[in-house]
Amino acid sequence: MTVSTGNATAARQEPRGRRRERPGRLRRSFGAHWYAWAMVAPVLAVMLVLIGWPLARGVYLSLTDATEANIGRTIGVNVIPSTYEFVGLDNYLQILTSAVFWDKLLWTVIWTVVCVAAHYGIGLALAVMLNRRMRLRSLYRVLLILPWAVPAFVAAFIWRYLYNSDYGVINGMLKLAGLAPVGWLDDPTTAKAAVIAVNVWIGVPFMMVALLGGLQSIPSELYEAAEVDGAGPWQRFRAITLPGLRRVSSTVILLGTIWTFNMFPIIFLVTRGGPGSETEILVTYAFREAFTGVRNYSGSAAWGVIILLMLVVLAVGYRRTLRAQGDPW
């Protein structure tokens, strides 16, 4: 809330309030806001140079037929000029009409939905359990957070070893139980299940901690009042816990969706996209497109633009839904 200090400078400064700028005030506001802009300037400059420019160039490349063969290079003292041409929306048409794109999109969507749902569901269950008063609580908490501390590429390698068909411990345990070993990463279905399992293992701790933080911010009086009114555990969960977590949930689900959608190292390192390109998600496919064989720069850039557009649409839609439900921001 706005706190009035009666001081002219402070009043001009527009403390964190709900006040919104109206277009008419824009010009006059320079005097009051120049320092805010000055503080934002370094980041804007970096983003403009490092993101804006490559992005613009990426969009441009996606409209050409640039590959490794025809892009300008400097080899020693020889400068080879670029010979690629502007081809308009050809790349996009080609991608959007190809079966491989829709295949990858479908798998990427399944991958994202299953992973985020599992992250959230398991994370919430564990957070609710950890929120109880009990012995060894902080020990459980620390042990459950551990996977989060393992860098993603290390985790990917660990799991690849666990899944190894000859020496992996998972098959070792199957053999011990008298079952036939499974070639986890050799079959499309098991490979997909395998990468999902790895990502769930990595992602649950973050959700758990975030939701636990959310749970702890719900005042316990609410639960006591509900219990006095005779509400059962399930009713309390639905009427107090879930609404109380709404803000945290919406943020972590959005972040989780974006992260999972773009989760590069897991798939790149666990299955290398295989068998075939069955576990390849959009991001890793676009990456491989650009950097294997004859490097297809334009095609990869077009994939990138399409992926980005999908995510922006997703985020806008998501935010809009939240705002319609009365969320600020």
Next chain:
Amino acid sequence: MSGRRPRGERGPLASVGLHAGLLLAVAISLFPVVWLVLTSLKPRDGWLSSELRLFDDSSLDNYARVLTATEFPRWLLNSVLTAGLTMVAGVFLAATTGYAVSRFRFPGHRGVMWLLLVTQMFPVAILIVPLYNLMAGLGLLNQIPGLVIAYMTIAVPFCAWMMKSYFDTVPIEIDQAGLVDGLTPFGVFRRVVLPLARPGIAVTAFYCFMTAWGEVGYATVFMSQEDKRTLGVGLQQFVGQHWSDWGLMTASAVLIAIPAGAVFLLVQRHLVTGLTAGATKA
């Protein structure tokens, strides 16, 4: 069931269920790491067996090989340098922005917030091609500064976003007191708010470090020279398509994961706040 009990109590059955559930979860969360450590301690070719023997003639052979017979130390140094530089540059550049979007409702505020969110969505594929060409043109391929520049595209918006959340937790009355005392807005930021937000900045820095530390995509493409690789790229050597040595792999994975994990567990309490505090308070 619990309706008949005094508040806050639970039956013995519920207690057993609770602990059983948590123990199962702990087992799943720990098992891969434990198995990794055990495998790394097996003798040289010990990984060629999935037998569930534990400390059977364990040795530090794999560790010795990783540290002396491979480029691992070089990769480690490259990773530390890259992640360290990314962290310093990211935090330094993003601090004021985080503060500005936390405190001031200036025209363009919403735009900046959106920009920060949208850039978090950038898939590696969209920038990698133009950045690669740019680096090639500037002679920055296989150079640590080049990789740091690429990482800035990830780190800067991310740091700004996280720091905003931390500045949100510093009461605005403190800023106002500073202004009353005659400080300029920059003075308030530098002398009053920045010191108060120091734990938040430390966590942001750590997170930023870990992001750069764990990145694989850019590093794979930009650092193709053997002695310029970072850990995420270099380790792929150990388990290639045609040859793999899981002994080397597991030992190096332990060497990477243990220090990172230790620091992580120390600061983990504060980690999530940075990403969600802003949103929960909004």
